[in-house]
Amino acid sequence: MKERNPWHTPLTIIIAVIGVIAIVALVTIAVLQNKPLIPKYKYGIVLDAGSSHTAMYIYEWPAEKDNNTGRVEQTHCCKVSGSGISDYASDPKLAGESLKACMRDAERFVPSERHEETPLYLGATAGMRLLNIKDSAASDRVFQAVSESLQKSPFSFQGARILSGQEEGAFGWVTVNYLDDRLEQGLETTGALDLGGASTQISFISDSFDGSESPSNYVAFRLYGNDYNLYTHSFLCYGKDQALRMALAHQTQSGPGSIVDPCFNNGYSAVKNYSVLYESPCVSGRKPSSAPQTFTHTGKGNFYECQEVVKSIFNFTECKYSQCSFNGIFQPTLQGTYGAFSAYYFVMKFLNLTDTSVPLQSVKEALARLCATPFDTLKKQHPEVKLKFLNEYCFSGTYIFTLLTEGYNFTSRTFSDIKFIKKIKGSDAGWTLGYMLNLTNMIPAEAPDTPLLPHAGYVSVITVIALVLFVLFILSLRPLWPRCSQKPQIV
Numbered sequence: 094m095k096e097r098n099p100w101h102t103p104l105t106i107i108i109a110v111i112g113v114i115a116i117v118a119l120v121t122i123a124v125l126q127n128k129p130l131i132p133k134y135k136y137g138i139v140l141d142a143g144s145s146h147t148a149m150y151i152y153e154w155p156a157e158k159d160n161n162t163g164r165v166e167q168t169h170c171c172k173v174s175g176s177g178i179s180d181y182a183s184d185p186k187l188a189g190e191s192l193k194a195c196m197r198d199a200e201r202f203v204p205s206e207r208h209e210e211t212p213l214y215l216g217a218t219a220g221m222r223l224l225n226i227k228d229s230a231a232s233d234r235v236f237q238a239v240s241e242s243l244q245k246s247p248f249s250f251q252g253a254r255i256l257s258g259q260e261e262g263a264f265g266w267v268t269v270n271y272l273d274d275r276l277e278q279g280l281e282t283t284g285a286l287d288l289g290g291a292s293t294q295i296s297f298i299s300d301s302f303d304g305s306e307s308p309s310n311y312v313a314f315r316l317y318g319n320d321y322n323l324y325t326h327s328f329l330c331y332g333k334d335q336a337l338r339m340a341l342a343h344q345t346q347s348g349p350g351s352i353v354d355p356c357f358n359n360g361y362s363a364v365k366n367y368s369v370l371y372e373s374p375c376v377s378g379r380k381p382s383s384a385p386q387t388f389t390h391t392g393k394g395n396f397y398e399c400q401e402v403v404k405s406i407f408n409f410t411e412c413k414y415s416q417c418s419f420n421g422i423f424q425p426t427l428q429g430t431y432g433a434f435s436a437y438y439f440v441m442k443f444l445n446l447t448d449t450s451v452p453l454q455s456v457k458e459a460l461a462r463l464c465a466t467p468f469d470t471l472k473k474q475h476p477e478v479k480l481k482f483l484n485e486y487c488f489s490g491t492y493i494f495t496l497l498t499e500g501y502n503f504t505s506r507t508f509s510d511i512k513f514i515k516k517i518k519g520s521d522a523g524w525t526l527g528y529m530l531n532l533t534n535m536i537p538a539e540a541p542d543t544p545l546l547p548h549a550g551y552v553s554v555i556t557v558i559a560l561v562l563f564v565l566f567i568l569s570l571r572p573l574w575p576r577c578s579q580k581p582q583i584v
């Protein structure tokens with residue numbers, strides 16, 4: 094007689110088959126759902142048309158995030174060769190031409206299916222602000238030329254314009270704090286110090302500032318549900334190239350045929366043209382009435398004397414507010430930490446002075462040593478550094494030191510609150526990212542609702558719950574289970 098296996102009842106077979114199908118289905122769904130989505134990104138392009146050069150930045154962020162709330166990162170930077178667009182006033186077409194190589198670069202870095210929807214912005218800063226003051230028709234022609242050139246690109250060109258000093262300062266502050274994740278998390282913010290060629294910006298939050306004392310320095314933000322009262326000021330002409338012009342103008346007031354400059358190393362010598370030096374609106378009003386065509390500019394390399402020259406370009410006496418930085422501009426008490434970028438970084442990196450934990454006295458001594466180094470020795474020590482930068486490091490270092498300490502009032506105690514930075518998490522510090530985040534509404538005013546669980550967590554919880562339900566279902570069929578104690582049936 095054959096023994097009948099008690100498990101071989103139709104019901105148990107049906108339950109087993111359903112169970113296996115359910116488990117397979119659950120595992121398949123979990124695996125498929127949990128597969129990382131094919132990376133799909135959106136892009137934005139910003140051209141920073143600075144006084145000394147133009148740079149193009151490409152940003153990307155995950156496309157699948159709602160309301161573009163994904164993290165934005167810089168994926169590529171292209172330095173436009175040649176000078177800043179303001180230098181093309183006499184031949185504006187060349188300004189447009191100069192952008193073409195970087196735009197071709199952008200076509201390779203942004204996937205072609207995204208070209209049409211990718212916004213492209215050009216923002217010009219202090220170089221164009223100065224050209225606009227000097228010759229607004231020439232400035233319009235430059236914008237016309239760069240706009241025509243950018244319209245020919247496959248991207249969605251959103252316009253070229255001059256940023257106000259206030260925008261430049263505020264967007265630099267947004268960039269630094271966005272990249273540091275301080276805005277989304279509502280953390281204490283960091284101030285932003287930006288040194289360009291033609292202007293310099295200082296932006297920070299001070300508890301003592303609500304905008305009432307100097308409304309023109311006030312920018313209000315509501316970001317991720319937090320309110321910020323930002324103090325910001327842009328000093329036109331106090332970028333390092335225009336500051337150098339002002340220092341030279343101070344030394345050539347009487348129209349001499351030669352000057353011996355403490356801000357240039359001993360052994361440096363160049364013949365400079367009076368009309369070129371005085372063509373900038375930062376100094377044009379001070380052109381000596383009688384002067385030869387050229388003057389010989391030689392160096393004597395003395396930091397302490399250089400500091401006196403540099404101080405002469407600041408006005409520290411006039412102030413109609415409770416407190417000022419310089420030139421009668423209101424500045425609240427410094428607060429918190431600061432990121433100092435652009436030319437601050439280039440100069441302090443060269444001088445090996447990015448470590449701000451060293452006492453201010455040591456910074457002074459390092460600058461004094463650099464200025465006292467004969468120019469020939471300096472060239473031998475740094476054969477890789479371009480001469481146009483090497484010439485000026487004694488001046489630039491002294492200028493930065495004086496601007497920070499005498500201008501903004503950083504002291505031996507607060508100097509260590511400054512961090513000289515180029516990039517934060519792979520993206521350059523500067524106004525461009527903040528500008529794009531603002532124009533694309535990528536920073537919400539209110540904190541977005543966060544889902545209870547991340548996607549993977551959600552899938553895992555659903556799978557576990559389904560398995561538990563299945564086991565409970567099987568257990569609920571217990572009365573129908575074959576009994577082990579039962580004697581095998583004889584068929």
Ligand SMILES: O=c1ccn([C@@H]2O[C@H](COP(=O)(O)OP(=O)(O)O)[C@@H](O)[C@H]2O)c(=O)[nH]1
Nearest residue numbers: 143144145146218219289290291292436439
């Ligand atoms: O390797 C470098 C690259 C740039 N710079 C200087 O950094 C400043 C950058 O100025 P930008 O063109 O951005 O000027 P803005 O329009 O912001 O005044 C200029 O003085 C440049 O000469 C420098 O010292 N080292």
